[in-house]
Amino acid sequence: MSVYVDGLDTHPPPKDAASRRAGARHEHRWCHLVCDPGEEVELHTFAARIGLKRAWFQSPPKASKPHYDLTPPRRAAALAAGAVELDREGLRAFFARWRALP
Numbered sequence: 001m002s003v004y005v006d007g008l009d010t011h012p013p014p015k016d017a018a019s020r021r022a023g024a025r026h027e028h029r030w031c032h033l034v035c036d037p038g039e040e041v042e043l044h045t046f047a048a049r050i051g052l053k054r055a056w057f058q059s060p061p062k063a064s065k066p067h068y069d070l071t072p073p074r075r076a077a078a079l080a081a082g083a084v085e086l087d088r089e090g091l092r093a094f095f096a097r098w099r100a101l102p
Contacts (some may be wrong), residue, residue: 001034003046003083005075006091022086033068040066050077
């Protein structure tokens with residue numbers, strides 16, 4: 001199983017109030033918990049293990065790739081649970097794997 005987290009980045013405040021409040025607590029810094037193509041079941045299992053709700057999952061067509069948004073503390077939990085940290089080059093390779101899908 002390959003579950004990854006990218007680096008934290010500052011994002012615009014979300015539209016819904018609950019997400020805006022959560023984001024404000026962390027200065028709207030988020031990252032993403034993602035998986036290799038075809039490993040969404042493992043992604044959900046991993047996400048549940050670190051306390052993420054299934055309702056927080058985002059996928060196409062509303063999102064470009066299947067993922068969960070993570071706040072800084074959840075990112076730390078994901079890394080502690082074994083998620084692989086992606087640097088810029090790793091993130092480019094990750095997206096290349098998705099683009100290579102038929």
